[in-house]
Amino acid sequence: xxxxxxxxxxxxxPGQSVTISCTGTSGDVGDYNYVSWYQxxxxxxxxxxxxxxxxxxxxxxxxxxxxxxxxxxxxxVSGLQAEDEADYYCSSYAGSNNLVFxxxxxxxxx
Amino acid sequence: xxxxxxxxxxxxxPGGSLRxxxxxxxxxxxxxSMNWVRQAPGKGLEWVSYISSGSxxxxxxxxxxxxxxxxxxxxxxxxxxxxxxxxxxxxAVYYCARPYCSGGSCYSRSAFNIWGQGTMVTVSS
Numbered sequence: 116x117x118x119x120x121x122x123x124x125x126x127x128x129p130g131q132s133v134t135i136s137c138t139g140t141s142g143d144v145g146d147y148n149y150v151s152w153y154q155x156x157x158x159x160x161x162x163x164x165x166x167x168x169x170x171x172x173x174x175x176x177x178x179x180x181x182x183x184x185x186x187x188x189x190x191x192v193s194g195l196q197a198e199d200e201a202d203y204y205c206s207s208y209a210g211s212n213n214l215v216f217x218x219x220x221x222x223x224x225x
Numbered sequence: 226x227x228x229x230x231x232x233x234x235x236x237x238x239p240g241g242s243l244r245x246x247x248x249x250x251x252x253x254x255x256x257x258s259m260n261w262v263r264q265a266p267g268k269g270l271e272w273v274s275y276i277s278s279g280s281x282x283x284x285x286x287x288x289x290x291x292x293x294x295x296x297x298x299x300x301x302x303x304x305x306x307x308x309x310x311x312x313x314x315x316x317a318v319y320y321c322a323r324p325y326c327s328g329g330s331c332y333s334r335s336a337f338n339i340w341g342q343g344t345m346v347t348v349s350s
Contacts, residue, residue, distance in 0.1 A: 149335035153270070160340035161320075163325055166325055167336070172338055173327075206270070206336075212275065212334060214334055219269040
């Protein structure tokens with residue numbers, strides 16, 4: 116299974132919006148609406164932010180939103196706050212009972 | 226409080242074996258499938274293995290197939306990962322993770338909302 120492709124870094128100023136992309140193939144992102152996004156602060160476990168492409172678990176601010184088009188998914192963080200600075204990972208069900216993650220994007224709040 | 230606590234990580238030589246444990250508390254462990262996910266130092270996340278609630282369905286990433294064995298003891302609220310023939314590239318923090326469940330659906334293979342703190346496995350001579 117090949118990893119999903121994410122940009123290594125992204126940045127934005129407080130209050131701005133930033134979008135992180137996640138590119139897969141027709142065998143994973145393109146075929147299944149089981150894309151999730153995780154936030155990970157240094158030394159901490161990942162936290163689920165988005166599941167099933169665009170749904171938010173309870174407790175996740177609505178500043179976080181997800182979408183998908185074709186073989187690519189995106190996470191948008193609106194109204195950037197200092198605490199949003201973290202690593203973000205996408206994942207997708209890839210068929211045959213496999214799950215694939217992206218390489219991660221480091222989000223910097225300027 | 227819903228909690229997962231991993232243990233068993235340590236320094237091991239290439240070719241060696243190690244058994245990781247994950248102790249669950251605060252929820253009905255036997256009702257949930259479970260996964261292991263690892264993260265090499267400075268790298269991204271990698272799914273390792275899945276086990277259904279009753280152990281009837283088990284899956285592995287190609288990178289560990291034939292070397293790692295996942296198991297669980299529902300009576301002890303515990304998940305395990307037996308790791309054999311360890312390689313340098315198995316060096317990572319290993320997390321156990323529980324799937325997110327909402328509205329009667331559980332995203333057993335695609336979304337995990339409960340994670341342990343991780344246990345570090347270092348494979349080096």
